[in-house]
Amino acid sequence: MARIIKQGALVDDPWQILALNEGDLAETVPLPTGPVIFPFDVWQAQREAVLARDIPFGLWLDSHQGPEEIAVDFGHFALIAINFPKFVDGRGYSTARLLRSRFGWMGELRAIGDVLHDQLFYMKRCGFNSFALKAGKDIDGALATAFTTWQDNYQAAVDQKQPLFRRSAA
Amino acid sequence: MYRYNPVDHAIVRARVEQFRDQVARWQTGELTPEEFRPLRLQNGLYVQRHAPMLRIAVPYGLLSSTQLRKLAFIARTYDKGYGHFSTRHNLQLNWPKIEDCPDILAHLADVEMHAIQTSGNCIRNVTTDQFAGVAPDEIIDPRPLAEIIRQWSTFHPEFAFLPRKFKIAISGTADDRALTWFHDIGLHLNAGMDGQPHFRVIVGGGLGRTPIRGQIVRESLEWQHILTYCEAILRVYNRYGRRDNPFKARIKILVQALGIEEFARQVEEEWLHLKNGPSTLTQAEFDRVSTFFTAPAYSPQADSDELLDHQTLADKAFARWIARCTHPHKIAGYAAVTLSLKKHGQAPGDITADQMDAVADLADRYSFGELRISHEQNIVLADVPKADLYELWQVAKAAGLATPNIGLLTDMICCPGGDFCDLANAKSIPIANAIQARYDDLDHLFDVGDLELNISGCMNSCGHHHVAHIGILGVDKNDAEFYQVTLGGRQGNNAQLGKVIGPSFSAQEMPDVIEKLIGVYIEHRHADETFLDTLDRIGAEPFKDKVYEGKVRRGKPAPTEKEAA
Numbered sequence: 051m052a053r054i055i056k057q058g059a060l061v062d063d064p065w066q067i068l069a070l071n072e073g074d075l076a077e078t079v080p081l082p083t084g085p086v087i088f089p090f091d092v093w094q095a096q097r098e099a100v101l102a103r104d105i106p107f108g109l110w111l112d113s114h115q116g117p118e119e120i121a122v123d124f125g126h127f128a129l130i131a132i133n134f135p136k137f138v139d140g141r142g143y144s145t146a147r148l149l150r151s152r153f154g155w156m157g158e159l160r161a162i163g164d165v166l167h168d169q170l171f172y173m174k175r176c177g178f179n180s181f182a183l184k185a186g187k188d189i190d191g192a193l194a195t196a197f198t199t200w201q202d203n204y205q206a207a208v209d210q211k212q213p214l215f216r217r218s219a220a
Numbered sequence: 221m222y223r224y225n226p227v228d229h230a231i232v233r234a235r236v237e238q239f240r241d242q243v244a245r246w247q248t249g250e251l252t253p254e255e256f257r258p259l260r261l262q263n264g265l266y267v268q269r270h271a272p273m274l275r276i277a278v279p280y281g282l283l284s285s286t287q288l289r290k291l292a293f294i295a296r297t298y299d300k301g302y303g304h305f306s307t308r309h310n311l312q313l314n315w316p317k318i319e320d321c322p323d324i325l326a327h328l329a330d331v332e333m334h335a336i337q338t339s340g341n342c343i344r345n346v347t348t349d350q351f352a353g354v355a356p357d358e359i360i361d362p363r364p365l366a367e368i369i370r371q372w373s374t375f376h377p378e379f380a381f382l383p384r385k386f387k388i389a390i391s392g393t394a395d396d397r398a399l400t401w402f403h404d405i406g407l408h409l410n411a412g413m414d415g416q417p418h419f420r421v422i423v424g425g426g427l428g429r430t431p432i433r434g435q436i437v438r439e440s441l442e443w444q445h446i447l448t449y450c451e452a453i454l455r456v457y458n459r460y461g462r463r464d465n466p467f468k469a470r471i472k473i474l475v476q477a478l479g480i481e482e483f484a485r486q487v488e489e490e491w492l493h494l495k496n497g498p499s500t501l502t503q504a505e506f507d508r509v510s511t512f513f514t515a516p517a518y519s520p521q522a523d524s525d526e527l528l529d530h531q532t533l534a535d536k537a538f539a540r541w542i543a544r545c546t547h548p549h550k551i552a553g554y555a556a557v558t559l560s561l562k563k564h565g566q567a568p569g570d571i572t573a574d575q576m577d578a579v580a581d582l583a584d585r586y587s588f589g590e591l592r593i594s595h596e597q598n599i600v601l602a603d604v605p606k607a608d609l610y611e612l613w614q615v616a617k618a619a620g621l622a623t624p625n626i627g628l629l630t631d632m633i634c635c636p637g638g639d640f641c642d643l644a645n646a647k648s649i650p651i652a653n654a655i656q657a658r659y660d661d662l663d664h665l666f667d668v669g670d671l672e673l674n675i676s677g678c679m680n681s682c683g684h685h686h687v688a689h690i691g692i693l694g695v696d697k698n699d700a701e702f703y704q705v706t707l708g709g710r711q712g713n714n715a716q717l718g719k720v721i722g723p724s725f726s727a728q729e730m731p732d733v734i735e736k737l738i739g740v741y742i743e744h745r746h747a748d749e750t751f752l753d754t755l756d757r758i759g760a761e762p763f764k765d766k767v768y769e770g771k772v773r774r775g776k777p778a779p780t781e782k783e784a785a
């Protein structure tokens with residue numbers, strides 16, 4: 051089982067991510083058994099079949115997919131993941147903030163894909179609370195230092211709702 | 221100027237340690253070069269032609285003498301004893317070692333400086349007018365809000381990996397001197413009907429390969445909302461800006477694709493959710509930051525105009541310097557002074573460590589220990605008593621900082637170009653030097669009068685050639701270095717892009733080309749007309765006729781596809 055960082059600790063993670071390979075169609079791709087995180091397109095195309103499995107499942111959004119269309123379905127998801135196809139693709143940070151602050155997703159929000167040490171701090175600030183570090187990277191080192199780079203920040207974000215200027219004025 | 225409190229210090233120090241750790245992980249191979257790249261860029265570190273280049277931020281152009289002395293120390297200790305001021309309030313070091321950069325950053329942190337977000341696809345150093353706080357035409361001092369924006373943009377967690385770089389400029393004067401129409405966001409501070417500061421928000425301007433004048437996304441925004449409004453703009457851009465092609469990834473392309481009305485609609489819709497939220501500025505915060513930008517302790521100055529008249533009559537060289545290098549000040553008896561970094565024969569914007577120390581001394585002696593960097597790559601001492609000008613001039617002259625050419629042809633903006641920059645199509649500094657040599661005669665230079673000439677070594681346009689009266693752009697033609705010339709660009713409220721006059725020229729031809737252009741002006745000018753006035757009156761044709769006399773005019777060469785990091 052892969053290890054991920056979740057709520058500030060290393061845990062074994064049972065979830066498998068379904069990804070569409072070349073030639074796979076969202077409408078027809080077979081649904082694996084067990085705990086699966088489904089891509090948004092499969093959820094859309096095979097909604098009834100996914101629900102009929104009758105076990106908890108997660109949903110993942112790719113970087114170009116926004117939170118708008120899934121908000122009504124929050125009740126179905128055990129977790130939401132956001133994919134970073136490349137670490138320099140920063141759309142997922144906005145998606146995360148919107149999910150947390152605008153649409154009110156309270157459950158697990160996981161960063162998947164090209165997730166590296168030096169993104170973790172910003173990800174946490176934007177509302178992620180679990181992190182599947184890219185395979186082969188030093189996850190222990192990341193957990194030890196990446197979340198505490200800064201003790202304080204200027205901006206308001208998901209982890210700190212008030213900007214510095216409102217906190218220090220009090 | 222702004223002084224760090226313990227939190228500001230801690231944030232910058234934490235960055236130094238983070239970068240030290242990143243360099244170490246890169247050295248052990250834990251970070252691949254590709255993974256390290258955006259991290260070092262967000263600390264201003266490029267890997268360049270000869271050596272790495274480190275770009276140090278000078279937020280909104282303001283420096284203390286202490287900070288400048290530290291820069292001199294760094295230039296001596298870690299570089300070859302000089303630095304280069306860029307057009308965006310940065311100091312660039314051309315020869316540091318990557319391994320030394322964490323230590324350099326630690327030295328900078330000691331004097332409340334950093335290289336944070338001076339490169340990379342993030343929010344860059346916010347820039348403004350070099351005469352902020354002293355300009356007679358100033359409506360509102362932009363510096364407190366510039367500092368507030370600096371803090372907000374520093375390590376903004378949502379906007380560290382944008383589609384492309386993002387630049388904000390802010391100006392508070394009647395006459396725009398901060399190139400606000402050519403930034404990703406340009407902000408004009410104005411007094412609103414309620415007597416409070418309001419912003420006009422301009423978006424989607426930029427130079428570079430697709431120069432576009434920005435458009436107004438909101439005519440009037442109360443100052444309290446500036447951060448939430450910028451967040452709305454950035455969020456729309458972060459989500460929908462193109463990421464498939466770096467040449468199409470700036471916000472200007474998104475604004476063009478959507479049209480300004482639709483873009484504005486999306487921003488306003490996003491803003492509805494953020495408006496009046498926690499990031500809305502408070503009066504207390506505005507007041508706190510503003511206390512750092514109060515006027516220095518001006519002393520009442522005896523009327524020194526008579527003395528100055530006397531001195532200028534007696535000394536022609538001093539008179540020239542006064543005419544070109546001093547500027548009006550809102551306080552009677554004071555002047556702002558530009559120290560020229562455009563000494564003939566030297567790369568525009570370059571400054572030696574010794575000169576930095578000399579400038580720091582001048583600032584301490586004559587200008588309350590502070591100085592500014594202008595986007596024209598000169599240094600400004602903003603608060604000099606007029607009675608001290610003569611003395612200051614003599615010291616500045618000895619340090620090679622008193623070339624009386626501000627606003628004249630040889631006060632060129634020039635990017636580092638092919639001598640240093642990996643992206644260059646052509647060298648730019650030798651062209652600047654050749655033109656300086658041609659116009660080394662001060663009488664001649666003064667006779668030509670106000671003229672802006674800018675040089676960029678490639679389409680990335682770091683030398684702002686698009687907005688120069690005469691713009692020069694390095695292009696690559698069958699692997700040889702050529703130069704394309706534009707005419708009629710300008711900055712300010714009526715900012716405009718120059719138009720290409722025709723086929724490009726070789727380096728050897730360039731001084732003659734410039735001389736011919738100026739010859740046409742001199743031949744046609746009316747009394748009191750500047751180069752630009754004459755050009756606007758007679759049009760570009762007579763200039764083209766002269767320059768291409770006896771030459772075949774073919775199509776313009778295609779620029780090559782290179783892009784700055």
Ligand code: SF4
Binds near residue numbers: 645682683
């Ligand atoms: S304009 Fe081109 S050559 Fe000049 S500094 Fe910028 S990227 Fe380099």
